[in-house]
Amino acid sequence: MLKTDASPGKGGRFILAAVCLAGLAAILITFPGPLGASEPTTPAETAGEVPAAGAAGPTHSGPGTLYQVPPPPLSDYFPCSQCHADMEVNRTRRVLTEEHEDIVLHHDEENRWCLDCHDAGNRDMLRMASGALVDFTESYRLCGQCHGPKYRDWKAGVHGKRTGHWRGDKQYLLCVHCHDPHAPRFKPLKPLPPPVRPENLR
Amino acid sequence: MKEMTPSARRSISRRGFLRTAALASGGLALASCDKNSREAFLQRHFRDMTPEELAGVLARLEKEQSARFGKAVHVTAEPPMEDVLFGYGLDLSRCIGCRRCVYACVEENNCSRDPQLQLIRVLEMPKEEGINIQQANAYYDPEEVPREDSFYMPVACQQCRNPQCTTVCPVGATWHEKDGIVVVDYNWCIGCRCCMAACPYGARHFNWAEPTVSPTEYNPETHFLGNRVRPVGVVEKCTFCVKRVRNGRYPACVEICPVGARKFGNLLDPQSEIRYVLENKRVLVFKEELNTQPKFYYFYGT
Amino acid sequence: MNFLRFIAGSVQCVIRGGKAYYAWIGLLLALILVGAFGVVNQFSSGLIATNMRDQVSWAFYIGNFTFLVGVAAAAVLLVIPAYVYNWKPIKEITIFGELLAISAIVMCLGFVICDIGRPDRFWHLVPLLGHLNLPGSLLGWDVVVLNFYLLLNLFIVTYLLYCAYTNREHKGSFVNPLIILSIPAAIGIHTVTAFVYNGLAARPFWNSAILAPKFIASALCSGPAILLILLQILRRTTRLEIKDEAIWKIAELMAYAMAFNLFLFGAEVFKEFYSDTHHLVHARYMFFGLEGHRAIVPFTWISVIFSLTALVIFLVPATRKNWVTLNIGCVLIYIGVYIEKGLALVIPGMTPDTLGEIYEYFPSTTELQVAVGIFSLGFLVFTLMLKVAVPITLGEFRLPPKTG
Numbered sequence: 034m035l036k037t038d039a040s041p042g043k044g045g046r047f048i049l050a051a052v053c054l055a056g057l058a059a060i061l062i063t064f065p066g067p068l069g070a071s072e073p074t075t076p077a078e079t080a081g082e083v084p085a086a087g088a089a090g091p092t093h094s095g096p097g098t099l100y101q102v103p104p105p106p107l108s109d110y111f112p113c114s115q116c117h118a119d120m121e122v123n124r125t126r127r128v129l130t131e132e133h134e135d136i137v138l139h140h141d142e143e144n145r146w147c148l149d150c151h152d153a154g155n156r157d158m159l160r161m162a163s164g165a166l167v168d169f170t171e172s173y174r175l176c177g178q179c180h181g182p183k184y185r186d187w188k189a190g191v192h193g194k195r196t197g198h199w200r201g202d203k204q205y206l207l208c209v210h211c212h213d214p215h216a217p218r219f220k221p222l223k224p225l226p227p228p229v230r231p232e233n234l235r
Numbered sequence: 236m237k238e239m240t241p242s243a244r245r246s247i248s249r250r251g252f253l254r255t256a257a258l259a260s261g262g263l264a265l266a267s268c269d270k271n272s273r274e275a276f277l278q279r280h281f282r283d284m285t286p287e288e289l290a291g292v293l294a295r296l297e298k299e300q301s302a303r304f305g306k307a308v309h310v311t312a313e314p315p316m317e318d319v320l321f322g323y324g325l326d327l328s329r330c331i332g333c334r335r336c337v338y339a340c341v342e343e344n345n346c347s348r349d350p351q352l353q354l355i356r357v358l359e360m361p362k363e364e365g366i367n368i369q370q371a372n373a374y375y376d377p378e379e380v381p382r383e384d385s386f387y388m389p390v391a392c393q394q395c396r397n398p399q400c401t402t403v404c405p406v407g408a409t410w411h412e413k414d415g416i417v418v419v420d421y422n423w424c425i426g427c428r429c430c431m432a433a434c435p436y437g438a439r440h441f442n443w444a445e446p447t448v449s450p451t452e453y454n455p456e457t458h459f460l461g462n463r464v465r466p467v468g469v470v471e472k473c474t475f476c477v478k479r480v481r482n483g484r485y486p487a488c489v490e491i492c493p494v495g496a497r498k499f500g501n502l503l504d505p506q507s508e509i510r511y512v513l514e515n516k517r518v519l520v521f522k523e524e525l526n527t528q529p530k531f532y533y534f535y536g537t
Numbered sequence: 538m539n540f541l542r543f544i545a546g547s548v549q550c551v552i553r554g555g556k557a558y559y560a561w562i563g564l565l566l567a568l569i570l571v572g573a574f575g576v577v578n579q580f581s582s583g584l585i586a587t588n589m590r591d592q593v594s595w596a597f598y599i600g601n602f603t604f605l606v607g608v609a610a611a612a613v614l615l616v617i618p619a620y621v622y623n624w625k626p627i628k629e630i631t632i633f634g635e636l637l638a639i640s641a642i643v644m645c646l647g648f649v650i651c652d653i654g655r656p657d658r659f660w661h662l663v664p665l666l667g668h669l670n671l672p673g674s675l676l677g678w679d680v681v682v683l684n685f686y687l688l689l690n691l692f693i694v695t696y697l698l699y700c701a702y703t704n705r706e707h708k709g710s711f712v713n714p715l716i717i718l719s720i721p722a723a724i725g726i727h728t729v730t731a732f733v734y735n736g737l738a739a740r741p742f743w744n745s746a747i748l749a750p751k752f753i754a755s756a757l758c759s760g761p762a763i764l765l766i767l768l769q770i771l772r773r774t775t776r777l778e779i780k781d782e783a784i785w786k787i788a789e790l791m792a793y794a795m796a797f798n799l800f801l802f803g804a805e806v807f808k809e810f811y812s813d814t815h816h817l818v819h820a821r822y823m824f825f826g827l828e829g830h831r832a833i834v835p836f837t838w839i840s841v842i843f844s845l846t847a848l849v850i851f852l853v854p855a856t857r858k859n860w861v862t863l864n865i866g867c868v869l870i871y872i873g874v875y876i877e878k879g880l881a882l883v884i885p886g887m888t889p890d891t892l893g894e895i896y897e898y899f900p901s902t903t904e905l906q907v908a909v910g911i912f913s914l915g916f917l918v919f920t921l922m923l924k925v926a927v928p929i930t931l932g933e934f935r936l937p938p939k940t941g
Contacts, residue, residue, distance in 0.1 A: 186515075186536065190508040191324075193495040198483045199508075200501065211495070219494060221379035225334035228373060229351045231590035231896045234443070276657065280668050350585060358892060368893035369818060390892060399738060405676040406661040407668045423668075425661055426584075426654015429676050431594040435739035437891040441594060441654065443585035467583045468654025525738045 100188075100205045105169045113156035122153045139216040141179075150175060150214070176208045271295060280407065281312075281420040281460065292422075293459060300457075300464060304450040312459040313481040315414035321475050322415070322509040323486075324498035324518075325389065326536040332357050332380040332387030336488035336497065340391075343476055343487035344462040345454050347446030354473045355391040355488065356437065362386050366521070391488075392417060392438035392473035393521065393529030400430035400439065409470070415502075415530050416475050418460040424469040431470060435522050439472045475499075502530065539936060543702050547925040550934055554924065557774075565917045572910005575903045576651060584654055586903040592896035593887045597904045598652035600879035601911075602645050604759075606730045607752060607878060609641035609686065611760020613723035614790055620716050626783035630768060631716075632697060632930070635690045636922045637764055638723070642687040644915035651907050675733040682729050686722045689715060694922075698929045703936045727752050734886070742819035742886040745808075751801040752878070757794035759874035761787050762867040769860070775927050785858055788866075792851035795870065799848060802877075822895070823885040830897045833884055836876050843873035 116132075126146045129136070138146065152160035159167045159175050167174050177184030186192035190203050194211060197204035208214070278292060293310045300308040337355045346352045358371040362384055371388075381387060394417050401409050401417060408424040411417050431439045445467040457463035461477035476486035480499075489497040500507030509532075512518065516534040554562075579586045589596045615634035619627040650656045661667035662680050669677045693715050700707035731749035738744055765784055771777050809820040821827060826834045850856045850866035857863060889895045900908070928934035 186511075189511045191498055191511050191515075192536065194490075194492065195485055195495060195498065195508070196490045197485065199480065199485050199499055200483045200504075211493075219331070221381060222331060222333045222493070223378065224332055224376065224380045225338050227334075227376045228337075228353050228356070230374065231592050234350045234590055235585065280661075283668070356892060367815075368891075369815060369889070371893040373892065373894060399736075402670075402673040403676060403733075403736070405670055405674045405680060406658075407670040407674075408661075423658070423661060424655065425658045427649075427652070427676060428594045428654070429674070429733070431591070432887075433737050433739055435891050437591070437894075440591050442583070443587075443590065444583040466655075470654075527738075 100173070102170060102205050102207050103210070105172065105207050105209055107169075111157070111169070113151075117156040124148060124153060136215050139218070140214065170207070172214070173208050176214075271299065275422065278422050280423045282410070289459075296459070296463065303464075304448075304453045304455070306450065306453070306455055308453070308455040308457065310457050310459055310463050311478070313478070315412050315416075316481060318501075318503050320415045320502040321394065321480060321530060322500060322502035322507075322513075323394070323475065323531045324509050324512040324516075325531065325533050326496040326498070327386060327388060327533050328535045328537045329494045329496035330357075330387040330389060331494055331496075332359055332375065332382075332385075333493065335491045335493060336389060339487045339491035340473070340476075342452065343454055343479070344474075345446075345448050345452075345457065345464050346471075347442060347444075347448065347465075348452070349447045350444050352440050352442065352446065352471070354438075354440065354471070355389050357387055357389045359385045359387055388533070389488075390436055390438065390521070391531075392475075393436055393527065393531040394473075394475060396528035396530060397526060399433040399435075399527070403429045403433045405429065412460075414481070416460075416477055416480075417472070418474055418477065419470055419472065420460065421463075421465050421469045421471065426468040426470065428470065435525050435527065439470050441470050442467050496536075539703055540699065542936060543699055546702075546934060546936075550925045550928055551921050558924075561920065562917070565913045565920070568913035569910050569917065571906050572908075572913065575906030575910060578903050579651065579907065580656075586901065588898055588901040588904065590896060590898075592890040592894055593884065593898040595652075595883050595887065596898050597879075597900040597908060598648045600883040601908055602648040602652070603730060603734075603752075603882065604875055604879040605641045605645045605648070605915075606683070606727055607756030607874070608760040608763070609638040609645065609683075610723040610727040610753070610756045611764075612638040612690070613720050614757050614761050614787060614794070615764075616716060616720055616723075618786060618790070620713060621720075624786070626780040627786060629930075630779055630783055632694060632926060633768065633771075633923070634761070634764060635694050635719075636919060636926060637760070637767075638690050639687060639694065639922065640915045640919035641760075642683060642690075643918050644911050645683060646687075647911040647914060648908075651911065675729060675736055678729045679726075679733055682722065682726045686719070686726050689719055689722055693719065694926070698926055701929045701932075702934065724753060727756050734882070739891055740886045741816035743882075745805065747801055747805055751798065751805070754794050754798035754801055755874045755878055758791045758798050759870050759878075761791055762871040765867050766864060769864070771923070771927065776931055777927060781858075784863075788851055788857050788863060791870070792848065792857070795844065795848045795851060798874075799844060818889060819885045822888050823881055827889070827895055830888075830895050832897050832899055833880065833888075837881050840873045840876035840881060843869040844877065847873060 128134075129147070133147075148160075150159055152158045152166055155166065157169075159169060159172055161167055161175055162178055173184065173187065177187075183192050187205075187208070190205075193208075194206060195203075212219075274292075274295060279288065281289070284292065289312060293312060296310045297308055300310065334357055337353050337357060340346070340354050341348070341352075344354060346354060356373050358368065358373055359375040359382070360367060360371050364370050366388065375382070375385075394415055396411075396415075398411065398417055401411055405427060406423060406425055409417060409419045409430055426441070428441055431441060442465050446465055448464055453464070454462060456478055458474075458478035458481070461474040465471050476484075476488075479486055485499050486497075489499045498508050498512055500509035502509055502513075504510065512534055513532060516536060518532045518534040520529050520532060575586075587596070587598075612631075612634035615627055615631045618624045619631040650659065653659075662669055662677075664671075669680065671677045671681070693712060696712055697707055728749045731752040734740070734743040735745055735748035765787060768779050768784055772779050806820065809817050818827065822830070823833060823837050825831075847866045847870035850862050850869070856866070884898055888898070925934065
């Protein structure tokens with residue numbers, strides 16, 4: 034992803050923020066998770082469009098990455114440091130009102146908030162409980178801290194959507210390709226039509 | 236030479252005429268059939284065919300179906316892979332009854348759209364009753380699934396190790412392949428539906444009329460024992476997407492499931508997902524008391 | 538040469554008759570034509586012309602087939618007294634039982650051909666030519682034993698009639714063992730047909746050991762009913778002498794078969810209702826209906842009431858020997874068992890289906906047309922064979938003596 038060298042001026046910052054928000058909104062609507070628009074997308078419908086590991090687009094296999102995954106969503110929005118590098122860090126637990134107010138946390142929000150997972154010092158990384166930083170391409174390690182059994186199942190290929198080859202290259206997806214990390218519980222879907230009843234088969 | 240009454244003579248010549256006419260019309264019927272119909276009529280059982288015969292049959296089918304659907308259709312007959320026994324896992328704690336598997340299967344397997352034929356049936360059952368098929372409803376159509384008080388159980392061919400369907404077939408048109416898939420030779424099946432009576436899972440379906448699939452929807456990559464378009468009057472069933480799995484891919488239903496409720500793999504490979512499921516999850520088998528020994532395992536992933 | 542004469546002469550017998558005969562044949566041909574329309578419709582559009590669907594994949598045709606196998610097996614009720622006990626009054630009329638068996642098997646074959654999805658692939662069933670899945674497939678065994686029974690009876694009947702035609706004593710040592718063989722063959726065809734059903738673990742309503750004995754009992758009590766009526770017709774319309782005792786003895790044997798049949802039926806009902814498992818749902822559907830689906834219920838109760846009434850009529854000697862009540866009893870038991878074995882066996886076995894769904898089946902117009910056609914074909918075959926057999930038995934149709 035492009036990292037700009039020039040720091041934008043005040044107006045430019047505002048425009049950039051607006052563009053980022055618009056981009057975020059657009060991404061959330063088409064997110065591979067049943068959110069947003071009237072006809073919610075299913076993880077299937079979008080995850081199928083997610084490029085396979087190693088396919089078009091740079092991958093984010095950082096050092097120590099075990100699982101080749103397609104680029105995490107929000108990649109176009111990335112890097113977050115574009116805004117946050119110059120911002121003051123406010124560690125007070127609060128509901129955000131100026132930016133990111135469209136992200137409503139439904140994920141153990143009684144006990145946690147943004148900066149428990151997003152590193153306060155470096156917004157381009159995620160933060161484990163130990164303080165260790167982890168790349169967005171390895172966000173499963175963060176999720177796995179609490180969701181141990183799911184993590185183990187995911188590593189074995191037993192949790193989550195399965196595409197690719199049963200013998201050979203498994204295609205792993207990040208947790209966040211299906212679960213919105215801020216509100217992970219799947220929304221209900223509209224079922225496809227029931228079968229035709231036998232008395233109506235002609 | 237004994238005397239014959241005139242009427243007896245007439246009746247003999249009448250009989251002779253009738254017999255000749257019958258033979259002639261039978262012969263004419265057979266001769267007037269075009270070569271393809273004659274070959275199709277005389278086609279032997281899949282397992283009895285020599286490789287040359289089979290190649291000829293596949294070529295004929297490809298030609299017919301390419302013409303019928305206006306695109307290049309491939310009909311192959313990949314044999315089972317060595318040291319492979321397919322197993323399937325279905326996570327009852329995840330399935331939300333969205334039926335995307337049903338329609339993905341119909342598309343992949345070229346099932347008839349009209350009259351509708353679906354190889355997977357999703358049953359909605361009340362949670363408090365557990366698996367009680369008398370309470371099952373396959374026709375649920377709420378605005379959203381899953382419904383609060385229900386759980387969902389998709390049922391298709393369980394690819395039993397000890398199936399009755401293969402035993403009862405009077406012509407041996409259905410059998411258990413080495414990689415565990417129970418297949419049907421659609422050109423050998425006589426449509427007696429004994430296998431349908433024998434299947435405890437309602438997994439077998441009959442082509443009551445000529446199946447219709449539109450050319451645009453037709454999936455051209457087909458297998459002789461799997462998803463090639465079926466003729467009228469024969470039985471069909473889930474074949475674990477034999478064309479896909481014998482080329483290393485997952486069945487269509489596994490790939491489409493949006494909640495990852497479906498697992499598939501080689502039971503003989505200790506590293507496979509399905510073995511992991513069997514070893515680590517609470518697994519159950521549908522209608523276990525019938526000793527069909529399915530290779531389709533329902534489990535609870537959470 | 539003589540055999541050709543025999544054929545020629547038989548054709549003569551068949552095409553000559555009185556007004557009533559022609560009217561009867563005409564009616565049968567008309568009904569066969571109705572059946573032909575149904576068959577053509579079915580062949581062109583597929584079995585979707587029936588009301589069978591995946592949920593109820595065997596129905597009217599197979600039900601009729603099952604009932605008619607029973608009728609074919611019922612010839613044994615004549616063969617046993619005649620040939621095992623050498624009871625003369627029945628020995629003279631055994632041949633009519635065998636002719637009935639032949640016609641019934643012809644009808645069975647007709648129903649099977651019309652029921653399978655690909656009758657053009659019938660040759661797949663022929664051993665060596667096709668692939669008959671023995672020993673596993675009971676339906677495969679059914680093909681073998683039914684054809685064996687048909688050929689056996691055809692041979693016996695042709696041999697006996699031809700011997701009589703040529704004024705020869707038939708060789709008892711040759712034909713009697715064959716006739717005795719037809720007894721286990723008859724039991725065999727119906728047991729195998731029962732096994733087709735009761736071997737299926739997937740259908741708990743059928744998966745009961747009692748099915749085979751029940752089939753035999755219901756066959757023995759219903760098949761001869763047609764014969765009893767027919768024998769009375771033959772007595773009136775031809776010079777055949779059929780003793781009252783013969784008819785009454787058959788009726789008596791039928792009464793015992795009926796009693797046994799009802800006992801087995803009661804045993805089944807007890808087991809279903811007392812054990813009260815999920816499998817009861819099929820019997821409940823049959824007797825009381827399920828979730829508002831009640832189409833079959835009146836038929837079930839008619840069958841029960843008719844069978845019980847017929848049992849009483851046949852058991853009590855007074856009503857058994859009274860021609861009016863006897864004939865009423867014959868009609869009642871025929872209908873009773875037809876429903877019990879045709880409809881009330883196949884449909885409840887498949888309703889609800891294996892996944893708990895209730896599809897309420899009743900035959901479509903096409904199915905009724907085809908069934909009427911096949912029954913008429915069977916009656917036609919029976920009539921034509923009688924038209925030859927009766928004159929031979931009476932000595933009217935014989936090889937003309939040598940002249941010159």
